[in-house]
Amino acid sequence: MPSSPFSFTSLIGQDKAVKMLTASVYQKKMSHAYLFRGPDGVGKKRTAFAFAAFINCHARQDNTACGSCPSCLKFRSGNHPDLTVIEPDGAFIKISQVRELIKTLAYPPYEAGYRIVLMTEVQAMRREAANSLLKTLEEPPENTVLILTADTAGKILPTIISRCQTIPFFSLPYDQVSKKLVIEHDLEREEALTLAAVAEGSLGLAEELLEKKLLSFRRTLVETLMHSTQEQPESVAAIMELAEASAKYKENLPELLDLLQIWLRDLLFVANGLPERIISKDLLPLLSKAGRRWDKKQLTRKLSLIDQARKQLFRNCNRTLVCEVLFFGLL
Numbered sequence: 334m335p336s337s338p339f340s341f342t343s344l345i346g347q348d349k350a351v352k353m354l355t356a357s358v359y360q361k362k363m364s365h366a367y368l369f370r371g372p373d374g375v376g377k378k379r380t381a382f383a384f385a386a387f388i389n390c391h392a393r394q395d396n397t398a399c400g401s402c403p404s405c406l407k408f409r410s411g412n413h414p415d416l417t418v419i420e421p422d423g424a425f426i427k428i429s430q431v432r433e434l435i436k437t438l439a440y441p442p443y444e445a446g447y448r449i450v451l452m453t454e455v456q457a458m459r460r461e462a463a464n465s466l467l468k469t470l471e472e473p474p475e476n477t478v479l480i481l482t483a484d485t486a487g488k489i490l491p492t493i494i495s496r497c498q499t500i501p502f503f504s505l506p507y508d509q510v511s512k513k514l515v516i517e518h519d520l521e522r523e524e525a526l527t528l529a530a531v532a533e534g535s536l537g538l539a540e541e542l543l544e545k546k547l548l549s550f551r552r553t554l555v556e557t558l559m560h561s562t563q564e565q566p567e568s569v570a571a572i573m574e575l576a577e578a579s580a581k582y583k584e585n586l587p588e589l590l591d592l593l594q595i596w597l598r599d600l601l602f603v604a605n606g607l608p609e610r611i612i613s614k615d616l617l618p619l620l621s622k623a624g625r626r627w628d629k630k631q632l633t634r635k636l637s638l639i640d641q642a643r644k645q646l647f648r649n650c651n652r653t654l655v656c657e658v659l660f661f662g663l664l
């Protein structure tokens with residue numbers, strides 16, 4: 334069943350990780366603790382689910398779980414008794430969650446196979462929680478496999494890293510991400526490619542941006558910026574409104590700035606007579622119109638305004654205000 338998250342076939346671009354994991358099972362060299370490390374949204378959790386099913390499958394096929402044996406059916410229905418998932422409670426994985434886990438592990442698995450513990454985002458584990466997990470990581474009970482996932486930005490205690498086998502995960506190629514977006518979300522190819530580029534090869538982030546309708550908001554914003562001037566009172570009101578709406582994107586505001594940056598770079602390509610290099614192909618008609626409004630020098634200056642806005646956001650300046658100043662500068 335290709336679409337099941339409990340099958341390796343539902344993954345894209347993580348062939349190396351899958352190969353390492355399946356080989357460890359076939360060669361009976363499975364580690365008792367793995368650390369899946371890589372950017373957000375590239376399939377670490379999906380791989381963990383597929384690996385859990387693979388380890389316990391009674392009839393593996395083509396290097397993936399069969400999807401139909403009693404164990405696979407339990408995974409697919411979401412209630413396999415020997416799969417425990419621990420995710421941050423709020424911002425952190427807390428010591429109480431680790432204590433609860435240790436209690437559960439004192440009993441043997443319910444079924445004959447392996448018990449799998451998936452602990453996600455361990456970069457968000459409090460130090461005392463991490464310390465209380467060390468003994469379990471070093472010597473987990475028999476027939477238990479712990480899978481930890483973490484992003485590459487956060488810090489993890491070296492004592493955790495040294496007790497796990499690290500499986501690296503990488504950003505996905507943009508064309509693979511965009512293909513998946515086209516197939517699963519019925520998106521136009523041009524829009525899918527733009528999203529994949531802004532999400533820097535993270536399918537998870539691309540899907541999040543899609544859900545938050547960032548691309549269509551960008552279109553409204555770009556259209557307004559291109560048709561407005563500072564002298565029109567109605568433009569001023571429209572820009573203020575858009576700044577307020579932009580601020581609501583909060584943690585995704587940097588991606589909105591990325592989109593604006595791509596738009597201005599595309600305008601520079603038009604100005605330099607290189608339209609084939611345009612990334613926002615979904616904005617093509619708009620781009621050729623705007624290409625006549627600003628010269629190269631003005632465009633370069635506008636690009637530097639986006640850098641400034643990025644720095645201000647990083648310093649926690651008021652989001653609405655940062656957007657207002659930026660958008661008026663882009664007129």
Ligand SMILES: [Zn+2]
Nearest residue numbers: 390399402405
């Ligand atoms: Zn199976």
